[in-house]
Amino acid sequence: xxxxxxxxxxxxxxxxxxxxxxxxxxxxxxxxxxxxxxxxxxxxxxxxxxxxxxxxxxxxxxxxxxxxxxxxxxxxxxxxxxxxxxxxxxxxxxxxxxxxxxxxxxxxxxxxxxxxxxxxxxxxxxxxxxxxxxxxxxxxxxxxxxxxxxxxxxxxxxxxxxxxxxxxxxxxxxxxxxxxxxxxxxxxxxxxxxxxxxxxxxxxxxxxxxxxxxxxxxxxxxxxxxxxxxxxxxxxxxxxxxxxxxxxxxxxxxxxxxxxxxxxxxxxxxxxxxxxxxxxxxxxxxxxxxxxxxxxxxxxxxxxxxxxxxxxxxxxxxxxxxxxxxxxxxxxxxxxxxxxxxxxxxxxxxxxxxxxxxxxxxxxxxxxxxxxxxxxxxxxxxxxxxxxxxxxxxxxxxxxxxxxxxxxxxxxxxxxxxxxxxxxxxxxxxxxxxxxxxxxxxxxxxxxxxxxxxxxxxxxxxxxxxxxxxxxxxxxxxxxxxxxxxxxxxxxxxxxxxxxxxxxxxxxxxxxxxxxxxx
Amino acid sequence: xxxxxxxxxxxxxxxxxxxxxxxxxxxxxxxxxxxxxxxxxxxxxxxxxxxxxxxxxxxxxxxxxxxxxxxxxxxxxxxxxxxxxxxxxxxxxxxxxxxxxxxxxxxxxxxxxxxxxxxxxxxxxxxxxxxxxxxxxxxxxxxxxxxxxxxxxxxxxxxxxxxxxxxxxxxxxxxxxxxxxxxxxxxxxxxxxxxxxxxxxxxxxxxxxxxxxxxxxxxxxxxxxxxxxxxxxxxxxxxxxxxxxxxxxxxxxxxxxxxxxxxxxxxxxxxxxxxxxxxxxxxxxxxxxxxxxxxxxxxxxxxxxxxxxxxxxxxxxxxxxxxxxxxxxxxxxxxxxxxxxxxxxxxxxxxxxxxxxxxxxxxxxxxxxxxxxxxxxxxxxxxxxxxxxxxxxxxxxxxxxxxxxxxxxxxxxxxxxxxxxxxxxxxxxxxxxxxxx
Numbered sequence: 001x002x003x004x005x006x007x008x009x010x011x012x013x014x015x016x017x018x019x020x021x022x023x024x025x026x027x028x029x030x031x032x033x034x035x036x037x038x039x040x041x042x043x044x045x046x047x048x049x050x051x052x053x054x055x056x057x058x059x060x061x062x063x064x065x066x067x068x069x070x071x072x073x074x075x076x077x078x079x080x081x082x083x084x085x086x087x088x089x090x091x092x093x094x095x096x097x098x099x100x101x102x103x104x105x106x107x108x109x110x111x112x113x114x115x116x117x118x119x120x121x122x123x124x125x126x127x128x129x130x131x132x133x134x135x136x137x138x139x140x141x142x143x144x145x146x147x148x149x150x151x152x153x154x155x156x157x158x159x160x161x162x163x164x165x166x167x168x169x170x171x172x173x174x175x176x177x178x179x180x181x182x183x184x185x186x187x188x189x190x191x192x193x194x195x196x197x198x199x200x201x202x203x204x205x206x207x208x209x210x211x212x213x214x215x216x217x218x219x220x221x222x223x224x225x226x227x228x229x230x231x232x233x234x235x236x237x238x239x240x241x242x243x244x245x246x247x248x249x250x251x252x253x254x255x256x257x258x259x260x261x262x263x264x265x266x267x268x269x270x271x272x273x274x275x276x277x278x279x280x281x282x283x284x285x286x287x288x289x290x291x292x293x294x295x296x297x298x299x300x301x302x303x304x305x306x307x308x309x310x311x312x313x314x315x316x317x318x319x320x321x322x323x324x325x326x327x328x329x330x331x332x333x334x335x336x337x338x339x340x341x342x343x344x345x346x347x348x349x350x351x352x353x354x355x356x357x358x359x360x361x362x363x364x365x366x367x368x369x370x371x372x373x374x375x376x377x378x379x380x381x382x383x384x385x386x387x388x389x390x391x392x393x394x395x396x397x398x399x400x401x402x403x404x405x406x407x408x409x410x411x412x413x414x415x416x417x418x419x420x421x422x423x424x425x426x427x428x429x430x431x432x433x434x435x436x437x438x439x440x441x442x443x444x445x446x447x448x449x450x451x452x453x454x455x456x457x458x459x460x461x462x463x464x465x466x467x468x469x470x471x472x473x474x475x476x477x478x479x480x481x482x483x484x485x486x487x488x489x490x491x492x493x494x495x496x497x498x499x500x501x502x503x504x505x506x507x508x509x510x511x512x513x514x515x516x517x518x519x
Numbered sequence: 520x521x522x523x524x525x526x527x528x529x530x531x532x533x534x535x536x537x538x539x540x541x542x543x544x545x546x547x548x549x550x551x552x553x554x555x556x557x558x559x560x561x562x563x564x565x566x567x568x569x570x571x572x573x574x575x576x577x578x579x580x581x582x583x584x585x586x587x588x589x590x591x592x593x594x595x596x597x598x599x600x601x602x603x604x605x606x607x608x609x610x611x612x613x614x615x616x617x618x619x620x621x622x623x624x625x626x627x628x629x630x631x632x633x634x635x636x637x638x639x640x641x642x643x644x645x646x647x648x649x650x651x652x653x654x655x656x657x658x659x660x661x662x663x664x665x666x667x668x669x670x671x672x673x674x675x676x677x678x679x680x681x682x683x684x685x686x687x688x689x690x691x692x693x694x695x696x697x698x699x700x701x702x703x704x705x706x707x708x709x710x711x712x713x714x715x716x717x718x719x720x721x722x723x724x725x726x727x728x729x730x731x732x733x734x735x736x737x738x739x740x741x742x743x744x745x746x747x748x749x750x751x752x753x754x755x756x757x758x759x760x761x762x763x764x765x766x767x768x769x770x771x772x773x774x775x776x777x778x779x780x781x782x783x784x785x786x787x788x789x790x791x792x793x794x795x796x797x798x799x800x801x802x803x804x805x806x807x808x809x810x811x812x813x814x815x816x817x818x819x820x821x822x823x824x825x826x827x828x829x830x831x832x833x834x835x836x837x838x839x840x841x842x843x844x845x846x847x848x849x850x851x852x853x854x855x856x857x858x859x860x861x862x863x864x865x866x867x868x869x870x871x872x873x874x875x876x877x878x879x880x881x882x883x884x885x886x887x888x889x890x891x892x893x894x895x896x897x898x899x900x901x902x903x904x905x906x907x908x909x910x911x912x913x914x915x916x917x918x919x920x921x922x923x924x925x926x927x928x929x930x931x932x933x934x935x936x937x938x939x940x941x942x943x944x945x946x947x948x949x950x951x952x953x954x955x956x
Binding site: 087310415444446 | 555566573580586591826
């Protein structure tokens with residue numbers, strides 16, 4: 001609970017109905033997905049709860065956020081901001097912390113269809129924004145976490161690969177201007193939004209040094225460097241007709257597949273072959289989706305339950321699958337893309353099982369267009385999280401895949417993680433194949449202590465493995481322990497990160513449990 | 520869908536992903552930012568525990584003794600219309616049953632002495648005393664019945680009027696009865712042997728009283744050799760259709776008036792002679808739509824196919840709204856001459872709630888009317904002049920929403936509109952056409 005005088009000041013800022021320090025509310029906010037194995041990794045009891053926040057606040061605008069942050073500085077209380085709130089990164093790491101739930105900041109400020117960017121507040125979901133951008137023939141990049149999460153969080157504070165990444169890029173590269181409440185309460189506007197005259201959101205840099213790297217860098221600061229209250233990011237042409245018609249009852253919808261979409265599911269047979277095919281397809285810039293998944297993962301994206309996964313035998317037996325979805329707005333564009341794909345198929349001696357051995361439900365196409373495929377990762381055990389997360393060349397990503405199979409198999413053999421034969425990865429490309437990302441979705445059972453502890457060990461060993469084998473930095477290099485582990489091996493970046501933290505947050509008020517402390 | 524047993528409840532409350540899917544209509548159905556949300560409670564109160572997933576977390580924290588039953592907990596748990604939209608959204612890919620968990624959580628609060636809310640307890644006492652939640656004299660239950668309605672004491676069809684239509688929305692009862700007379704359907708009513716169906720008691724977790732009410736109703740109906748029971752109240756219909764069989768089987772068939780009238784229209788027993796040249800939209804009541812899906816028995820096996828991964832053979836039924844009554848009301852409206860039917864964005868299994876259910880109308884009237892205003896705004900955005908529905912509780916609350924919002928929309932029950940199209944209410948039809956002009 002908060003001291004009475006602090007509570008009253010918060011109430012004055014956001015209104016009494018928008019601050020709660022009661023036992024029920026604060027305990028509920030201490031729960032999150034994956035907290036159980038994060039706790040286990042930290043040597044704590046493997047429960048799905050973090051530290052209990054002192055209070056939860058619901059600010060409605062940047063001024064309120066600024067005032068809250070100033071009060072936090074005054075009374076030496078930490079804050080943790082969250083938007084849609086999925087995952088342990090949203091959780092406080094100490095019991096001297098308030099949560100800023102940014103749910104009331106939910107406006108789409110602008111969709112600039114001519115200059116292809118949108119400006120949104122934290123609680124606009126990807127699906128909401130996409131519904132609006134579709135009206136002007138555009139789409140938004142959404143992370144693998146799904147269309148229900150905040151694109152602002154992905155763009156400013158998280159990593160951000162998505163299934164449509166060949167077409168819509170990566171959150172780190174899409175972000176433009178931001179409005180940012182620094183940990184000391186100062187408001188900073190990045191890029192063209194900070195111009196004295198005719199300010200707008202079209203660019204995130206200059207003049208002067210770019211602060212985008214400091215703002216988010218590789219994978220974001222998870223609120224450890226302040227609160228982002230508005231963001232601009234790039235929009236992309238919707239890949240086909242925006243006609244979107246469903247019939248039936250959830251979840252068994254029938255979707256009228258738009259003209260000019262074609263799916264390819266190809267078995268590349270070997271990782272070496274996959275590397276070449278991947279690069280060729282991306283070099284040709286024809287794909288809307290181009291992902292390598294394990295055969296299990298492949299079955300999952302076409303299934304809406306574990307039971308229906310078993311119907312996918314024709315495809316789950318593939319050795320090295322590649323999923324390619326092409327989409328076009330015109331017949332001519334579609335013919336061109338198909339022609340290129342046909343040439344690649346012939347040159348690389350590939351066979352498309354779609355149409356011959358397997359046809360997915362039409363809903364697959366709807367989910368692909370709405371970036372809903374990542375959520376299929378939950379259908380087997382209910383719990384999953386990815387180790388790895390590197391962005392690198394396809395060669396390195398596939399090297400990681402191959403080298404990590406025995407490690408994953410070790411935990412599968414122990415029965416603590418789900419059996420994907422050790423091959424469970426997701427690899428997708430960016431920017432015409434100039435770089436790729438790999439993560440290793442791993443199924444565990446969050447209700448089984450043995451599985452949770454095993455998952456934690458698996459994550460720890462993966463981190464060590466990546467470090468020793470020079471496979472790059474995974475997603476979850478976060479918190480002092482991880483930065484201190486990876487930093488000395490990576491140009492001592494952790495020293496610089498601490499300097500940044502100290503400069504921007506001299507009082508250590510932004511909770512750094514998933515970032516870095518100034519020490 | 521299966522009814523959760525305690526073991527399943529305990530397992531399910533550990534499995535929320537906190538993904539917030541429950542706050543939205545199915546992601547692929549989102550058509551605009553404005554009408555993307557699914558849950559009135561989280562829309563109005565914003566803190567996560569008001570959502571379906573948030574209430575699952577509350578259930579877990581309570582079971583783990585991290586919190587104790589309290590008025591703070593009670594107020595959050597009871598600020599929920601139990602509309603079940605969260606349950607539809609969750610099961611697009613997941614397997615949790617947030618609505619079932621919320622209902623069980625309420626039962627636990629009742630057992631702990633913290634539920635229901637005081638105003639809900641008051642109407643439960645009214646039901647015990649007067650057989651209706653409105654504290655009205657039982658003997659006035661058939662005051663709605665005009666002299667010229669033909670009742671057949673020997674009919675195999677029973678019209679179960681329900682408390683709200685009997686005492687508060689009499690126009691619905693009259694319309695239903697007149698339409699059956701017009702179609703030449705002999706029907707009976709229970710008159711002073713009709714008692715509250717128990718829905719408002721069940722929804723707030725008072726299971727013991729609900730069982731008593733249920734038995735009282737079934738005893739009476741089963742003593743009369745009734746073959747079919749017709750309901751114009753979606754709440755009564757849902758309670759008889761879905762909830763009663765969990766406690767006691769019965770043999771008779773249950774139909775909502777929209778199903779029955781749609782069949783009569785198809786069979787040519789009702790002739791629509793009057794034009795209603797107005798733009799009309801339809802609100803799916805939660806009790807008639809997604810929640811009108813019967814529980815199913817599952818006698819299958821859970822088979823572990825590999826460590827941590829089990830499958831159910833056959834798959835366990837899950838509540839998806841597939842058993843809802845969606846097409847009959849739309850079919851009726853589309854048959855009315857001159858009427859232009861327009862849909863809101865959130866319809867059928869993912870329709871937004873009117874705000875009245877789950878005991879909210881009595882315990883939290885402001886929440887009820889604020890939700891109704893959101894739904895009325897959605898109806899206005901279709902360009903409709905009239906909003907119709909098929910539930911007296913939706914009727915009361917949506918009309919309150921219209922008044923509170925100062926909306927120009929008119930509300931009618933679908934049977935009232937049907938009656939006008941049948942030529943049974945020429946003056947009323949003339950009046951609404953005049954107002955529209």
